[in-house]
Amino acid sequence: MRRDRSGGWIGGVCAGIARRYGIDPALVRLAFVVATAAGGFGIALYALAWLVMPAGEARPRRRLATGRGAIEVAFGTVLLLISALLALRATGIWFSDAIVWPLVLIAGGGVLIWRGSATAAPAPAEAPTAPLVRGEPEPRERPRLTRAAAAISRTGLGIALVIAAGVAFLQSTDALSAARDVILAVVAVVVVLGAIFAPWIVRLVRSLTEERAERIRSQERAEVAAHLHDSVLQTLALVQRRSTDPQEVAALARRQERELRAWLSERPAPGKAATLTPALEAAAAEVEERHGVPVEVVVVGERDLDPALEALVAAAREAMTNAAKFGAGSPVDVYAESNSGAVRVFVRDRGPGFDPAALPPDRHGVRESIVGRMERHGGRARISSDPDTGTEVELELPTRPDR
Amino acid sequence: MRAGRPDIPALVAGLALLALGGVLLLNALDAIDLGFGLFAPLACAATGAILLANGLSRSG
Numbered sequence: 001m002r003r004d005r006s007g008g009w010i011g012g013v014c015a016g017i018a019r020r021y022g023i024d025p026a027l028v029r030l031a032f033v034v035a036t037a038a039g040g041f042g043i044a045l046y047a048l049a050w051l052v053m054p055a056g057e058a059r060p061r062r063r064l065a066t067g068r069g070a071i072e073v074a075f076g077t078v079l080l081l082i083s084a085l086l087a088l089r090a091t092g093i094w095f096s097d098a099i100v101w102p103l104v105l106i107a108g109g110g111v112l113i114w115r116g117s118a119t120a121a122p123a124p125a126e127a128p129t130a131p132l133v134r135g136e137p138e139p140r141e142r143p144r145l146t147r148a149a150a151a152i153s154r155t156g157l158g159i160a161l162v163i164a165a166g167v168a169f170l171q172s173t174d175a176l177s178a179a180r181d182v183i184l185a186v187v188a189v190v191v192v193l194g195a196i197f198a199p200w201i202v203r204l205v206r207s208l209t210e211e212r213a214e215r216i217r218s219q220e221r222a223e224v225a226a227h228l229h230d231s232v233l234q235t236l237a238l239v240q241r242r243s244t245d246p247q248e249v250a251a252l253a254r255r256q257e258r259e260l261r262a263w264l265s266e267r268p269a270p271g272k273a274a275t276l277t278p279a280l281e282a283a284a285a286e287v288e289e290r291h292g293v294p295v296e297v298v299v300v301g302e303r304d305l306d307p308a309l310e311a312l313v314a315a316a317r318e319a320m321t322n323a324a325k326f327g328a329g330s331p332v333d334v335y336a337e338s339n340s341g342a343v344r345v346f347v348r349d350r351g352p353g354f355d356p357a358a359l360p361p362d363r364h365g366v367r368e369s370i371v372g373r374m375e376r377h378g379g380r381a382r383i384s385s386d387p388d389t390g391t392e393v394e395l396e397l398p399t400r401p402d403r
Numbered sequence: 404m405r406a407g408r409p410d411i412p413a414l415v416a417g418l419a420l421l422a423l424g425g426v427l428l429l430n431a432l433d434a435i436d437l438g439f440g441l442f443a444p445l446a447c448a449a450t451g452a453i454l455l456a457n458g459l460s461r462s463g
Contacts, residue, residue: 021459069461072454079451084443 003049011050024070026111027077037103039093078108091342098172105165105236107319112158118207150268219376226373229364230318231259238290276303276343280336281315287332291324294331301338308377312343312397315381318369319347319393327351330390350390356383370395415456419449 001020003012014032018025036042088094134235170176232390233376235256239332242248273279277299282293323332327349336345359366370393374381379397426445430437 023459067461069458072458072461074458076451076453076455076458079447079454081451083444083447085452086440086447090440090444 001053003053005055013046013049013053016053017049023073023077024115026115027074030107030111030338031077031081033107034085034104037100037107038085038088039095042063042354098169102165102169102172105161105168109158109161109165112154112161114158115154120244120275137171151163202284222368222372222376225364226314226369227263230314230369231256232264232313234290274305275300276305276309276321276336276338279305279310279313280316280334280345283313284320284332287317287320287324291321293327295320295324295334296331297334297336299336299338301336301343303338303343308397309343311373311377312345312379312395315370315373315395316347316393317346318365318373319345322365323347323349323351323393325392326354338399340399344400345395347393347395347397348390353385353387353389353391356385412453412456412460417454419452423449 002016004015004019005012007015007019007025009015009029014028015025017023018028032042032046034042035045081104085100089097094100095272096172130139167176170179235252238252242252271283281297284297287293288295305313316336320332320334320338328351330350330358333348334345336343338344356366369379370383374395377397379395382394382396383391384394385391423445426435426437426442429435435441
C-alpha cells in the first residue's frame with residue numbers, strides 16, 4: 001500500500017488506502033475526520049500512516065466499487081464509524097455530545113454534497129460517442145439524467161444533514177430559541193422572494209437545460225460525423241481505388257464491418273490498445289498498410305487510454321492518413337510525448353504542403369476529425385504547412401489530475 | 404478435492420455472528436451486563452463489517 005500524492009489532499013494517505021481497496025476516497029477521508037472529532041485519534045492515525053506508507057504511484061489492486069457494491073461499501077463504512085463512535089463514547093474517550101455529533105453530521109453531509117457536485121459537473125473530457133438516430137431518444141441521455149438525479153438527491157441529503165447538524169448544535173447549546181426569530185425572518189424573506197421570482201427562475205433553468213441538451217446533441221452529431229469520415233468514408237475511398245482486387249476489397253469490407261459493429265454496440269474494437277504507445281503504433285501500422293507509406297513513431301512517456309486520449313489517437317491517425325495521402329509519398333514522422341501537464345503528438349511529412357485556411361467547407365478531415373475533435377475533448381490542434389518543409393500537425397491535450 | 408479460495412464475505416458474516424452470539428451467551432450467563440451502550444456498537448460493527456466485505460468482494 002502506497003500514499004497517492006497525486007490524488008491526495010494532504011499527504012495522500014486516504015487516497016492511497018482508497019486506491020488499494022477500491023473504495024471511494026471520500027469515505028476514507030470521512031473516517032479520518034470522524035476519528036479526529038471523536039477523540040483526536042484521526043490525527044495520530046493519519047500521522048502514523050504518513051510515516052509508515054511510502055509515497056508512489058501503485059496500480060490499484062481492485063477497481064472502484066460501483067452500483068450495489070458501492071452502496072454496500074458506503075453503508076458498511078458508515079456503520080463501522082458509528083460503531084467506533086459509540087464504543088469511544090461508552091469508554092469515555094469523548095469530547096462532548098454537543099460537539100461530536102454535529103461535527104459527524106457536518107462531515108457526512110459535506111462528503112455527500114462534495115460527491116454530488118463532482119458527479120453533476122461533467123468532466124471536460126466526457127464527450128459523447130454514441131450514435132444518434134433521428135426521431136429516437138438519445139441513448140446516453142437516460143444515464144446522464146439518472147446520474148444528475150442521483151447527484152441532486154445526494155446533494156439534498158447532504159444539505160439536510162448539515163442543517164440537522166446546525167439545529168442539533170443550537171439545540172444542545174440552548175441557542176435555538178434565540179436563533180428562531182432570525183431563522184423565521186430569513187425563511188419569510190426567502191418565501192416572498194421565491195414567490196416573486198419563481199417564474200423567471202423556472203424559465204431560466206428550462207432555457208439552460210434546453211441549451212445544454214442542444215449542445216450535447218450537436219457534439220454527438222459532430223462525433224458521429226468525424227467517426228464516419230475516419231472509418232467508413234475512407235474505406236469506401238480505398239475500395240474504389242482498389243476495385244481491381246476483389247480479395248483486398250473483401251478484406252477491407254470485413255475489417256470495416258467489424259469496426260462498425262464494435263462501435264455501434266459500444267464495445268472496444270477487436271485488438272484495441274489500452275495505452276498510448278501501442279494505440280499510436282497500431283494507428284501508424286494501419287496507415288502504413290492502407291497507403292503504403294512508411295510511418296515512424298517515437299513515443300516518450302506512457303499513459304492509460306481514456307476517452308479524451310482515444311480522441312487524441314483518432315485525431316493523430318487522421319493526421320497520419322492525410323500525410324500519407326497528400327505527402328507525395330514522403331515518410332511520415334510521429335513524435336508523442338507525455339508529461340505531467342499535457343500529452344502532445346506531432347505528425348510531420350515533407351510533402352508539398354497546403355493552405356489550411358483555403359480548405360473547402362465540405363472537407364471534414366482536418367476541420368472535424370482533427371481540429372473539432374481535439375476541441376471537443378478539451379485540447380487543441382495546430383497545423384503549420386509550407387511548400388518547402390512540408391506539413392506539421394501538433395495535437396495537444398492537457399492532462400487532468402486523475403488522468 | 405480442490406482447495407478453493409475462501410469466501411471472504413461469508414467468512415466475515417460467520418465471524419460477526421459468532422461474536423454477537425458469544426456476547427449474547429455471556430449476557431445470558433450473567434458474565435457481562437449487556438446494555439444498549441454495549442450492544443449498539445457491536446450490532447453496528449457486525450452489520451458494517453458484513454456490508455463492507457460484501458461490497459469489496461463485488462468490486463473484485
